[in-house]
Amino acid sequence: MSMSDSDSSSSSSYAADHKSFKQITRERLLHEMLRSAKTGDSKSTWKVLIMDKLTVKIMSHSCKMADITDEGVSLVEDIYKRRQPLPTMDAIYFIQPTKENVIMFLSDMSGKTPLYRKAFVFFSSTIPRELVMEIKKDTRVLPRLGALKEMNLEYFPIDSQGFMTNNERALEELFGDEENNRKGVACLNVMALRLATVFASLREFPFVRFRAAKTLDPMTMTTFRDLIPTKVAAGVWDCLMKYKKTIPNFPQTETCELLILDRSLDQIAPVIHEWTYDAMCHDLLNMEGNKYVHEVPGKDGVPPERKEVLLEDHDPVWLELRHAHIADASEKLHEKMTNFISRNKAAQIQHGSRDSKEMSTRDLQKMVQALPQYSEQIDKLSLHVEIAGKINSIIRETGLRELGQLEQDIVFGDAGMKDVIKFFTTKEDATRENKLRLIMILAAVYPEKFEGEKGRNLMRVARLTDDDITAVNNLRMLGGQPDTKKSLTAAFGGLKFDIHKVVSSFEFKSMIFEYYKIVFHLKIVILSSEEVCCKERPCW
Incomplete structure (x- = not known):
């Protein structure tokens, strides 16, 4: 089903720029918001940026402090904390359009001695009319307003193409209590609003398509859960209709497609092991967000130093490699290291058969010239070789390959309750998390087997905690489970994996490069060419 409209034609204003989604968001915050406060009658060279909890996160996901400083911001403040008066400076407010925020803003700028000389106010989404009237009523504040604008930017870009809407409790609020869905309705409204602001930033007007309720039948009562995609679609559409009238250069006819689904369509994806390099990093390495902590060997007997790196688009x-299968990532890292050694003069001399006595003055000169490039590139490569090595070690030590194969067999109907029981009895050292994943996959594929004593017995065999058992039982709240193995395999088009096409090895060997001692010592771990993973493997 879809919602559409056909007014006068207009093209997307950002389409020709070919910028990533994160770049578009960053430029809107820095140029459209912060830089715009430099124009007009602003006499303040440096400004104060005031935000609330949500807008701080929005800003931090797209911009660094250096970016903000470059746009003339010398101080960042929390709107709800006590702040020092700076009457000679202008302030930029980037806040949600809530009653509490408007009250705080008015208290800052009203009275004989406001906190700041002038205020440039940018709301993260559409401000209700009554709050606009509240601002207009304060005659002392109006002359001190440099701008009052809706940014319509209320999402967190997480990479060049992905984003979040910060609805961390959405699953609980939408699918939890059917009797009292007040929280669910509020969650849907926020979700729809924030999703719509994505299209406001992209200057795209989508066809809004959504999964229709399964119980749209005059004789059957439709539940709140059934209508989740419908309600989100309606909320997004309402926002888009407002954008057509209020946002300059917003398209008047559809330019793209938006497909809205809910979790009942696929309960397995969040729990089954995903075998991409990115997923393995976050699953197995205990990272905080995108931050990876590793130890850098010290020199001359100095203890190793802990170093933090961000695994991001820079x-x-x-x-x-982030979206590559871990086996492909391992293979490509080996290729990169081999190619790097073949191209870099310092690496060739260091890795070659000649010792220092055979090195000519010209060789030494070329090696020294190559050192800066060698050091920078080898640091990047060695970091990822170390990460991939850790991942593959964990895969071996925890028997994750065998578990991943069993997960797939369950999904495609080639394994069932007996296979899971056998796994639990033979793999008693399996982690609690992996046991829970396996049980949840089984419950999603065979929900009928968890309705009686069989399901309880299986969870006892797995030694699940009470909280884990509750999580498994709550799967039924999502609805939409396939009733039979046949319906599931049909949905996947009868795809099969050849269990004999397994990865030959995830082994990593250590190869030590000792740099010419006059310069420095460097050790890195690289893939052994004899033990690189082959391309023929199950699609884990």
Whole structure:
């Protein structure tokens, strides 16, 4: 089903720029918001940026402090904390359009001695009319207003193409209590509003398509859960209709497609092991967000130093490998290291058969010239070789490959209750998390087997905690489970994996490069060419 409209034609204003989603968001915050406060009658060279809890997160997901400072911001403040009066400086407010925020803003700028000389106010989403009237009523504040604008930017960009709407409790609020869905309705409204602001930033007007309620039948009562995609679609559409009238250059006819689904369509994806490099990093390495902590060997007997690195788009190796299967990532890292050694003069001399006595003055000169490039590139490569090595070690030590194969067999109907029981009895050292994942996959595929004593017995065999058992039982609240193995395999088009096509090895070997001692010592771990994973493997 879809919602559409056909007014006068207009093209997307950002389409020709070919910028990533994160770049578009960043430019809107820095240029459209912060830089715009430099124009007009602003006489303040440096400004104060005031935000609330949500807008701080929005800003931090797109911009660094250096970016903000470059736009003339010398101080960042929390709107709800006590602040020092700076009557000679202008303030930029980036806040949600809530009653509490408007009250705080008015208290800052009203009275004989406001906290700041002038205020440039930018709301993260559409401000209710009654709050606009509240601002207009304060005659002392109006002359001190430099701008009052809706940014319509209320999402968190997480990479060049992905974003979040910060609805951390959405699953609980939408699918939890059917009797009292007040929280669910509020969650849907926020979700729809924030999703719509994505299209406001992109200057795209989508066809809004959604999964229709399964119980749209005059004789059957439709539940709140059944209508989740419908309600989100309606909320997004209402916002888009407002954008057509209020946002300059917003398209008047559809330019793209938006497909809205809910979790009942696929309960397995969040719990089954995903085998991409990115997913393995976050699953197995206890990372905090995108922050990876590792130890850098010290020099001359100095203890190792703990170093934090961010695995983000600024890292070209991460950008290239993050969505690759871990086996492909391992193979590509080996290729990169081999190619690097073959191209870099310092690496060739260090890795070659000649010792220092055979090195000519010209060789030494070329090696020294190559050192800066060698050091920078080898640091990036060695970091990812270390990460991939840790991942593959954990895969071996925890028997994750066998578990992943069993997960797939369950999903495609080639394994069932007996296979899971056998796994639990033979793999008693399996982690609690992996046991829970396996049980939840089984419950999603065979919900009928968890209705009686069989399900309880299986969870006892797995030694699940009471909280884990509750999580498994709550799967039924999502609805939409396939009734039979046949319906599930049909939905996947009868795809099969050849269990004999397994990865030959995830082994990593250590290869030590000892740099010419006059310069420095460097040790890195690289893949052994004899033990690189082959391409023929199950699609884990």
